[in-house]
Structures are given as structure tokens and as C-alpha cells.
Amino acid sequence: MSDTTIAQNAPEVVTTKEPVTNAVVEHAADHHVEPELFGLAPFQIVSLAMFVLVLLMVWKKVPGMITGGLDSRIAAIKAQLDEAKALRAEAEALRDEYVTKIKTAEKDAEAMLEGARHEAGEILERAEADGKAMVARRKQMAEHKIAAAEREAVEEVRGRAVNAATMAAKGLIADKHDASADAKLADQMIAEI
Numbered sequence: 001m002s003d004t005t006i007a008q009n010a011p012e013v014v015t016t017k018e019p020v021t022n023a024v025v026e027h028a029a030d031h032h033v034e035p036e037l038f039g040l041a042p043f044q045i046v047s048l049a050m051f052v053l054v055l056l057m058v059w060k061k062v063p064g065m066i067t068g069g070l071d072s073r074i075a076a077i078k079a080q081l082d083e084a085k086a087l088r089a090e091a092e093a094l095r096d097e098y099v100t101k102i103k104t105a106e107k108d109a110e111a112m113l114e115g116a117r118h119e120a121g122e123i124l125e126r127a128e129a130d131g132k133a134m135v136a137r138r139k140q141m142a143e144h145k146i147a148a149a150e151r152e153a154v155e156e157v158r159g160r161a162v163n164a165a166t167m168a169a170k171g172l173i174a175d176k177h178d179a180s181a182d183a184k185l186a187d188q189m190i191a192e193i
Contacts, residue, residue, distance in 0.1 A: 037045055057063065 034041065040048070
């Protein structure tokens with residue numbers, strides 16, 4: 001191929017010199033006509049539309065609204081971060097407080113346990129003393145009961161001895177005393193009065 005054939009087959013580039021109303025592109029045997037608007041090619045129309053759109057966005061302060069939205073979102077995130085920091089500090093304070101409470105509770109529990117051991121020792125000593133006193137009282141009560149039983153037994157033996165002596169004396173008197181001795185004794189008693 002020659003340079004003239006390549007130049008004829010290449011698309012025509014629009015310059016700023018004079019507007020071309022129709023651009024003809026030749027491809028092998030077909031001719032294709034590209035559309036134009038006010039003498040501008042499609043890519044130029046798109047470029048112009050984008051430029052107008054950007055100008056409109058700048059005029060309506062869209063970048064300011066975008067940055068304002070981003071700034072408000074940044075402020076919201078900062079507020080959330082500050083709140084999270086405050087919550088973390090509060091949680092750490094609560095943790096420290098509970099650690100202190102746990103340590104205090106452990107000390108109190110140890111003190112209570114020591115107090116309970118001391119009290120149990122005192123109660124045990126008191127129980128031993130009370131037990132010894134109770135054994136002494138029971139021993140004394142048993143001795144009193146034994147002494148009382150001995151007195152009762154002695155009284156009973158004496159009573160039986162008296163009854164036995166009385167019965168023996170009655171039997172002796174009945175055997176040795178008759179009616180004449182009774183009359184003599186009665187007269188003697190009357191004379192003494």
C-alpha cells in the first residue's frame with residue numbers, strides 16, 4: 001500500500017480551521033457518514049456537554065456540598081470515636097473499681113474467716129469449760145443423790161430396827177407382863193400424880 005491509500009482510508013480529523021459539514025470515511029468499498037451537530041463531531045459534543053456539566057456543578061456549589069457532606073461525615077465519625085474513647089475510659093474505670101472491690105472482698109473474706117476461726121476456738125474453749133463444769137455439777141448431784149439414798153437407807157434400816165425392837169419388846173412384855181403387873185404399874189402411876 002502506498003501513502004496515498006493509507007491517507008484516503010484514514011478518518012478525517014477535524015481541526016479548528018473551517019467546519020466540515022460531512023465527514024466521509026472510506027473503508028474498502030463502503031462509505032460511512034458520521035453525524036455532526038453544529039459542525040462538531042460526536043466526541044466534541046460529549047466534551048462540550050461534560051464541560052457544561054462541570055460548570056453547572058461548580059455554579060450550583062456541588063463540590064462544596066460534597067465536601068460539606070464529607071466534613072459532616074468526618075465530624076460524625078470523630079464524635080463516635082470520642083464517644084468510644086469516653087466509653088472505654090468509663091469501662092476501664094469500672095474495671096479498676098471492680099478489681100479494687102474484689103481485692104477488698106477477698107481481704108474481708110480472709111478477715112471474716114480468721115474471725116470465724118477465732119470465734120470457733122473461743123466457743124470450743126467455752127464448751128470445754130462448760131462441759132467440765134457440767135461434769136462437776138453432775139458429779140456433785142450424783143454424790144448428793146447417793147448421800148440422800150444412803151440417808152434413806154439408814155433411816156429405813158433404823159425404822160425397821162425400831163419396828164423390830166418394838167415388836168420384840170412387845171413380845172417380851174406380853175410374855176413377862178401379866179394382869180397383876182399391869183394393875184401394880186397403874187397404881188404406881190396414879191400415886192405419882
